[in-house]
Amino acid sequence: MISKALIDEFEKIAGSENIFTDKTDRVAYSYDAAVLDAVMPALVVRPVHNEALGQIVRLCNDNRLPLTVRGSGTNLSGGTVPSAEGIVVVTNALQKILEINTADMLVVVQPGVVTAKLAAAVEAKGLFYPPDPGSQAVSTIGGNVAENAGGLRGLKYGVTRDYVMGIEFFDVNGELVKTGSRTVKCATGYNLTGLMVGSEGTLGVFSEITLKLIPKPVHYKAMMAVFDKMDDASQAVAAIIAAHIVPATLEIMDNFTIRAVEDFSKAGLPTDAAALLLIETDGHPAQTEEDAAKVESICRQNRATSIHVAQDAAERDKVWLARRNALAALAKLKPTLVLEDATVPRSRIPEMVREIQAIGSQYDLPIGIFGHAGDGNLHPTILTDKRNKKEWERVEAAIEAIFDKALAMGGTLSGEHGTGIAKARFLEKETTPATIVYSKRVKKALDPHNILNPGKIIG
Amino acid sequence: MADMKELIRLMKALEDQLIVCMRCGLCQAVCPLYAQTGREADVARGKLALLDGLLQEMFDDPGGVNERLNRCLLCGSCAANCPSGVKVLEIFLKARAILTGYMRLSPLKKLILRGMLARPERLDRLASWAAKMQKLGVRPVNETIGTSCARLMSSLPENIIAHRHFKPLADEPFHKRMPALNSAPVNGSPKVAFYVGCLIDKIYPHIAQATIDVLHYHGVGVYMPEGQGCCGIPALSSGDTATFAKLLRHNVRKLESEKTDYLVTACATCTSVIKEMWPVMAADQDDAFQARVQALSDKTLDINQFLVSKIGLKKDAQNPETAPTTVTYHDPCHLKKTMGVFAEPRAVIKAATGYKLVEMDEADACCGMGGSFNLQYYDLSSDIGKVKCANILATGCSVLATGCPACMMQISDALSQAGADIAVKHPIELYAEMVSCVTCQKPLHYDGNRCGHSSQQ
Numbered sequence: 001m002i003s004k005a006l007i008d009e010f011e012k013i014a015g016s017e018n019i020f021t022d023k024t025d026r027v028a029y030s031y032d033a034a035v036l037d038a039v040m041p042a043l044v045v046r047p048v049h050n051e052a053l054g055q056i057v058r059l060c061n062d063n064r065l066p067l068t069v070r071g072s073g074t075n076l077s078g079g080t081v082p083s084a085e086g087i088v089v090v091t092n093a094l095q096k097i098l099e100i101n102t103a104d105m106l107v108v109v110q111p112g113v114v115t116a117k118l119a120a121a122v123e124a125k126g127l128f129y130p131p132d133p134g135s136q137a138v139s140t141i142g143g144n145v146a147e148n149a150g151g152l153r154g155l156k157y158g159v160t161r162d163y164v165m166g167i168e169f170f171d172v173n174g175e176l177v178k179t180g181s182r183t184v185k186c187a188t189g190y191n192l193t194g195l196m197v198g199s200e201g202t203l204g205v206f207s208e209i210t211l212k213l214i215p216k217p218v219h220y221k222a223m224m225a226v227f228d229k230m231d232d233a234s235q236a237v238a239a240i241i242a243a244h245i246v247p248a249t250l251e252i253m254d255n256f257t258i259r260a261v262e263d264f265s266k267a268g269l270p271t272d273a274a275a276l277l278l279i280e281t282d283g284h285p286a287q288t289e290e291d292a293a294k295v296e297s298i299c300r301q302n303r304a305t306s307i308h309v310a311q312d313a314a315e316r317d318k319v320w321l322a323r324r325n326a327l328a329a330l331a332k333l334k335p336t337l338v339l340e341d342a343t344v345p346r347s348r349i350p351e352m353v354r355e356i357q358a359i360g361s362q363y364d365l366p367i368g369i370f371g372h373a374g375d376g377n378l379h380p381t382i383l384t385d386k387r388n389k390k391e392w393e394r395v396e397a398a399i400e401a402i403f404d405k406a407l408a409m410g411g412t413l414s415g416e417h418g419t420g421i422a423k424a425r426f427l428e429k430e431t432t433p434a435t436i437v438y439s440k441r442v443k444k445a446l447d448p449h450n451i452l453n454p455g456k457i458i459g
Numbered sequence: 460m461a462d463m464k465e466l467i468r469l470m471k472a473l474e475d476q477l478i479v480c481m482r483c484g485l486c487q488a489v490c491p492l493y494a495q496t497g498r499e500a501d502v503a504r505g506k507l508a509l510l511d512g513l514l515q516e517m518f519d520d521p522g523g524v525n526e527r528l529n530r531c532l533l534c535g536s537c538a539a540n541c542p543s544g545v546k547v548l549e550i551f552l553k554a555r556a557i558l559t560g561y562m563r564l565s566p567l568k569k570l571i572l573r574g575m576l577a578r579p580e581r582l583d584r585l586a587s588w589a590a591k592m593q594k595l596g597v598r599p600v601n602e603t604i605g606t607s608c609a610r611l612m613s614s615l616p617e618n619i620i621a622h623r624h625f626k627p628l629a630d631e632p633f634h635k636r637m638p639a640l641n642s643a644p645v646n647g648s649p650k651v652a653f654y655v656g657c658l659i660d661k662i663y664p665h666i667a668q669a670t671i672d673v674l675h676y677h678g679v680g681v682y683m684p685e686g687q688g689c690c691g692i693p694a695l696s697s698g699d700t701a702t703f704a705k706l707l708r709h710n711v712r713k714l715e716s717e718k719t720d721y722l723v724t725a726c727a728t729c730t731s732v733i734k735e736m737w738p739v740m741a742a743d744q745d746d747a748f749q750a751r752v753q754a755l756s757d758k759t760l761d762i763n764q765f766l767v768s769k770i771g772l773k774k775d776a777q778n779p780e781t782a783p784t785t786v787t788y789h790d791p792c793h794l795k796k797t798m799g800v801f802a803e804p805r806a807v808i809k810a811a812t813g814y815k816l817v818e819m820d821e822a823d824a825c826c827g828m829g830g831s832f833n834l835q836y837y838d839l840s841s842d843i844g845k846v847k848c849a850n851i852l853a854t855g856c857s858v859l860a861t862g863c864p865a866c867m868m869q870i871s872d873a874l875s876q877a878g879a880d881i882a883v884k885h886p887i888e889l890y891a892e893m894v895s896c897v898t899c900q901k902p903l904h905y906d907g908n909r910c911g912h913s914s915q916q
């Protein structure tokens with residue numbers, strides 16, 4: 001329990017209406033979107049301005065209170081499951097877009113700005129912020145940066161990391177640290193921005209983020225290619241990349257997912273197909289059309305049984321609706337859905353798909369596979385009921401098996417969902433013991449009392 | 460108080476539905492309450508986690524959970540957007556019933572729900588008495604909208620009237636003007652049972668009249684039994700299943716007492732309750748009764764939906780693009796999110812003479828009414844209403860149309876507070892303006908200057 005006196009201090013900083021001490025309210029901050037056990041924090045604070053944010057960090061450090069920053073709590077790795085006796089600091093009241101600079105093509109935001117709102121605001125000015133995680137309607141920029149979130153456009157446009165120009169953050173003492181700059185180039189000091197991206201709230205608390213913008217593509221061409229064999233689809237992906245075409249999006253769906261989506265949305269998908277590729281090229285009209293024509297012929301050469309090219313915006317929406325419905329369709333099949341994101345070098349996609357399918361049958365679990373084939377980031381989605389203890393043990397074993405396969409192919413445990421609690425104990429497998437020790441030393445130096453989101457990433 | 464163990468035992472019935480929530484948090488994008496407060500306990504994910512917490516025996520006292528659970532508009536925005544298909548409203552209503560059973564109804568709610576709502580005749584008598592009394596306590600504030608506010612704050616219960624600009628009770632409720640009706644269909648048209656609903660009966664009786672006139676114009680036979688009761692949603696949202704069950708039996712008996720093809724209402728909330736909640740909440744009744752409820756529910760349609768899908772609209776020769784009066788349409792949550800009805804009311808408006816439809820931003824964002832939510836949390840409710848109001852004003856329209864009398868009340872309040880000169884109407888009112896009296900051919904007016912003939916053919 002934290003003392004009344006300390007609660008008063010938090011109240012003084014943030015205002016009494018922004019402090020939640022009641023157990024009922026605290027329970028609502030005990031979880032995120034990862035399938036993990038909930039932990040109830042001792043106190044929840046929702047600062048409404050940045051100064052308060054810094055003062056809260058300092059107060060926590062002075063009193064050795066574990067602090068977990070929370071954006072919208074949609075991460076899939078347990079990054080916002082707090083410590084018991086810890087403090088949750090919610091950033092969703094810090095939601096101002098401070099500046100959209102069209103001349104320098106950048107935007108400055110507070111950490112609690114919702115991704116989709118930012119994307120819409122810059123689009124209204126003819127600019128483009130490409131990272132589009134599936135959760136963009138709710139996720140915050142702070143959360144995106146802290147997880148290095150990806151999305152559907154990673155292949156051509158990269159991930160959140162590629163757009164972060166600078167970060168202002170509070171160190172553990174509540175002092176303001178500035179990294180990066182407003183310039184396209186910047187060669188001064190350590191690359192602290194790089195250290196902060198993906199740090200999951202363990203090294204500092206972001207208060208202001210400067211993001212790079214690019215011009216909005218003027219033309220799009222979307223298509224859906226149907227394959228009888230998963231291998232043919234995977235070969236087509238490899239051939240598209242080998243032909244040096246970089247589609248904005250290159251997504252794959254296996255038969256299990258296709259059937260789920262069709263049951264769910266009755267969109268007329270071919271339920272007997274082994275795989276679908278959903279592809280979009282964008283950019284200059286002539287280039288876009290040419291790329292699309294090449295992609296189409298590559299798909300045919302790789303035995304696509306049919307290809308549907310969207311002729312207008314409505315047809316394009318239809319193509320992407322199928323993909324957007326994938327998670328919802330799978331989620332409806334079983335009470336618990338475990339969304340993994342082990343990622344392999346893209347040339348290994350065919351092999352990885354086969355391995356995941358084998359793991360599914362080995363552990364007798366339904367696994368839907370969809371994801372970003374173009375960048376090697378698959379989403380094996382295991383369907384289960386976490387109340388079934390026996391089955392849950394098989395799920396855990398299957399997840400570990402998927403990790404092992406991905407690592408054996410030179411891949412990574414997570415392409416975009418982060419390490420959090422869920423993958424912390426596997427991190428050493430991907431790296432070396434010295435990497436963990438090194439990371440722990442960095443953490444110890446920057447956060448000597450281990451109050452910044454303890455237990456995440458390096459355990 | 461019953462003991463906690465018993466409460467948890469009852470809550471177990473919800474476990475299979477609760478587990479469906481995967482805590483993805485996507486409901487944060489659409490919850491109108493969360494948009495105002497940013498508090499996790501206000502959004503569906505948080506409330507579901509709290510109910511789960513009750514199940515996991517995390518609480519010694521369910522009071523806090525009960526309170527958070529009641530802070531909800533029951534708008535269904537979360538459910539409509541949920542990838543997992545969590546039946547949020549069903550869970551919330553069932554949980555309210557269980558928690559109310561445990562905590563007991565407050566004496567005031569008991570008086571209102573059991574003493575009045577459960578007894579249609581008594582409610583009617585009370586409302587007609589109140590219609591007379593209100594004249595003493597209120598004064599008109601906005602002529603276009605037809606709202607009033609309190610003349611002397613002290614003469615009326617403070618928390619109910621507050622600073623509201625409310626639609627007063629009609630001088631004469633619809634059931635006084637027309638207690639019952641049973642007209643035959645013409646030329647092979649269908650026959651419908653018409654369920655009026657409390658708000659239309661007591662506050663907007665002219666909507667009931669317009670609905671009947673339009674149905675008759677299209678040759679539809681109308682059966683409107685006498686003494687209809689409330690659809691039960693106020694009872695359900697207060698967790699009073701006993702009152703709900705009583706009203707359900709009463710209404711089912713009335714509505715099925717004549718053979719009809721469809722059951723039609725002009726109230727989005729009533730339609731969604733009859734369609735979605737009656738069957739679910741009748742699940743503990745005997746099989747035969749359940750089948751009767753299901754049969755009624757299956758044939759229930761919103762009036763706009765009925766006209767568009769079963770009858771076909773009368774199309775006017777005018778070009779709606781050059782029509783003089785601009786109207787914008789607000790999607791009631793219970794029509795769009797619960798039943799997927801949004802194209803039909805727009806089609807009805809476009810078919811009406813003289814109206815040009817202009818869309819507002821976020822036409823399907825909740826207006827903030829939420830039934831008893833508005834009574835309990837007026838400030839939050841009106842903050843949500845202000846967002847809607849700003850979107851309406853931005854269209855520059857002169858009429859706001861919406862298919863639910865509860866939304867009409869809320870939006871009237873917001874527009875009137877903003878001093879707007881915008882009339883608030885039901886789409887069927889606009890459409891009915893094309894219909895003339897079959898006896899004298901005069902246009903039918905709904906402002907009291909009617910020709911006096913029945914619209915029956």
Ligand SMILES: Cc1cc2nc3c(=O)[nH]c(=O)nc-3n(C[C@H](O)[C@H](O)[C@H](O)COP(=O)(O)OP(=O)(O)OC[C@H]3O[C@@H](n4cnc5c(N)ncnc54)[C@H](O)[C@@H]3O)c2cc1C
Pocket residue numbers: 032033068069070071072073074075076079080091111132133134135138139140141142143144145146147148149150151152199200201202204205206207327416417418453456482483484485
């Ligand atoms: C349905 C669904 C689809 C998803 N799709 C994708 C996808 O396509 N791609 C993808 O990459 N992810 C995806 N995710 C995962 C998740 O949405 C992302 O990780 C997102 O970036 C989390 O944002 P958030 O605001 O919810 O952050 P939170 O979950 O609240 O926090 C995430 C981490 O960031 C830290 N953090 C938050 N704010 C700050 C701050 N101001 N300073 C320092 N640290 C901070 C937290 O401590 C935590 O460790 C999906 C999740 C769901 C539920």
Ligand code: SF4
Pocket residue numbers: 479480481482483484485486487503504507537540541542543544545547
């Ligand atoms: S959107 Fe549905 S599954 Fe996701 S948190 Fe909300 S209620 Fe749960």
Ligand code: SF4
Pocket residue numbers: 489490491492493501502503530531532533534535536537538547
């Ligand atoms: S019903 Fe409406 S107010 Fe209630 S939780 Fe769902 S979206 Fe929010």
